[in-house]
Amino acid sequence: MAEELSLLGMWASPFSCRVKIALKLKVVQYKYVEEDLFNKSPLLLKYNPIDKKVPVLVHNGNPLLESLVILEYIDETWQGYPIFPKDPYERAVARFWAKFIDDKLLPAIRRACWGEEKGREKAVEEATELLQLLEMELKEKRFFGGETIGLVDIVADTLSLWLTSFEEGSGVELMTREKFPKLSKWSHEFASTSAVKENLPPKDELTVFLKSLFGKPAK
Amino acid sequence: MAEEVVLLDFWASMFGMRVRIALAEKGIKYEYREEDLRNKSDLLLQMNPVHKKIPVLIHNGKPICESLIIVQYIDEVWNDKSPLLPSDPYKRAQARFWADFIDKKVYDTGRKLWTTKGEENETAKKELVEIFKTLEEELGEKPYFGGETFGFMDVAFVTFYSWFYAFETFGEFSMEAEHPKIIAWAKRCMQKESVAKTLPDRQKVYEFALDLRKRNLGE
Numbered sequence: 001m002a003e004e005l006s007l008l009g010m011w012a013s014p015f016s017c018r019v020k021i022a023l024k025l026k027v028v029q030y031k032y033v034e035e036d037l038f039n040k041s042p043l044l045l046k047y048n049p050i051d052k053k054v055p056v057l058v059h060n061g062n063p064l065l066e067s068l069v070i071l072e073y074i075d076e077t078w079q080g081y082p083i084f085p086k087d088p089y090e091r092a093v094a095r096f097w098a099k100f101i102d103d104k105l106l107p108a109i110r111r112a113c114w115g116e117e118k119g120r121e122k123a124v125e126e127a128t129e130l131l132q133l134l135e136m137e138l139k140e141k142r143f144f145g146g147e148t149i150g151l152v153d154i155v156a157d158t159l160s161l162w163l164t165s166f167e168e169g170s171g172v173e174l175m176t177r178e179k180f181p182k183l184s185k186w187s188h189e190f191a192s193t194s195a196v197k198e199n200l201p202p203k204d205e206l207t208v209f210l211k212s213l214f215g216k217p218a219k
Numbered sequence: 220m221a222e223e224v225v226l227l228d229f230w231a232s233m234f235g236m237r238v239r240i241a242l243a244e245k246g247i248k249y250e251y252r253e254e255d256l257r258n259k260s261d262l263l264l265q266m267n268p269v270h271k272k273i274p275v276l277i278h279n280g281k282p283i284c285e286s287l288i289i290v291q292y293i294d295e296v297w298n299d300k301s302p303l304l305p306s307d308p309y310k311r312a313q314a315r316f317w318a319d320f321i322d323k324k325v326y327d328t329g330r331k332l333w334t335t336k337g338e339e340n341e342t343a344k345k346e347l348v349e350i351f352k353t354l355e356e357e358l359g360e361k362p363y364f365g366g367e368t369f370g371f372m373d374v375a376f377v378t379f380y381s382w383f384y385a386f387e388t389f390g391e392f393s394m395e396a397e398h399p400k401i402i403a404w405a406k407r408c409m410q411k412e413s414v415a416k417t418l419p420d421r422q423k424v425y426e427f428a429l430d431l432r433k434r435n436l437g438e
């Protein structure tokens with residue numbers, strides 16, 4: 001039976017990008033459908049009636065929602081490159097940091113860069129503390145996954161290109177080389193991996209888009 | 220080698236209850252340690268320095284945090300009996316998606332019932348009704364969310380049953396009247412020893428929630 005695989009995504013979304021990276025690592029062919037988030041397609045509304053968001057992976061007519069759930073599905077369905085660690089304990093640790101990034105770190109970064117002027121200093125402090133935890137977790141490893149990229153690296157994609165764009169667009173500096181030498185180095189190495197490089201959106205366009213989406217700059 | 224399993228938990232936590240149910244389903248012997256959430260132990264702070272929250276499972280000295288991550292870990296390590304996650308990757312993805320939905324929607328909205336007043340409270344009530352409707356649709360005519368057998372999503376949601384009485388009283392609605400399928404499902408789950416022995420008395424939970432509301436709203 002021919003595999004039918006489509007990804008409904010959006011060019012500027014780091015969550016869609018995660019799925020593209022994973023499919024590239026597994027060397028899986030798929031059809032990409034670009035969604036206009038201001039004019040969502042009937043297909044998206046049909047496959048994700050719950051929150052109408054991208055990415056949605058559709059495999060043989062079955063929709064999968066939520067990037068973390070999709071990444072796990074991809075890893076379990078296609079052999080080859082291991083995205084999740086094999087050991088159950090390592091897997092639990094990877095899942096923990098992936099959840100930390102999505103539930104705590106990203107909202108804090110958004111508040112720091114694009115939140116109200118009034119709470120800005122506190123928001124920056126909070127985001128900095130959380131980034132510190134991730135910096136410590138990286139330790140001396142090249143990637144969170146070890147020698148090659150894994151789940152946490154893919155989920156941390158927002159910290160590479162998107163954070164740079166956030167900083168440029170908002171004028172708020174968060175992940176400086178002085179404060180975060182390990183993460184800064186990681187960001188560069190991550191973005192240079194072939195599976196990542198060819199799936200990242202163009203930086204300048206991204207900065208313009210994010211600025212228009214999130215609002216006025218800090219200064 | 221003797222297995223050492225310790226659970227740092229709090230009696231009323233619907234997240235901690237999930238782990239207790241999973242441990243009971245697998246027949247795992249463990250040491251239960253009750254935490255005073257207003258005076259957290261050194262062990263808790265050491266084992267979960269990032270969030271400082273319960274539940275934390277400590278397996279042979281190594282901590283695993285976040286209830287759904289712990290339940291998956293338990294399922295993967297003690298894989299000889301009572302599988303909680305289905306074997307099919309698509310069904311696993313669905314279970315993970317809905318468990319995450321419960322975390323993000325039921326808990327966050329539910330707690331607004333005792334942490335907010337006025338309009339915000341009214342909005343939370345309406346949202347909760349919609350959330351339970353969505354869950355009832357997902358359950359459909361199945362005996363369990365997982366299908367024919369009790370599984371991961373059932374574990375994720377059934378612990379809230381002990382909190383329904385508190386939800387109903389604060390929200391001024393009847394779960395049985397508005398969401399009969401959910402009540403029927405919960406009662407079915409309560410026929411399982413692992414669930415019945417884990418869930419605390421609903422009156423005790425209500426009194427605890429009342430106390431939380433007093434402290435949050437200063438009444």
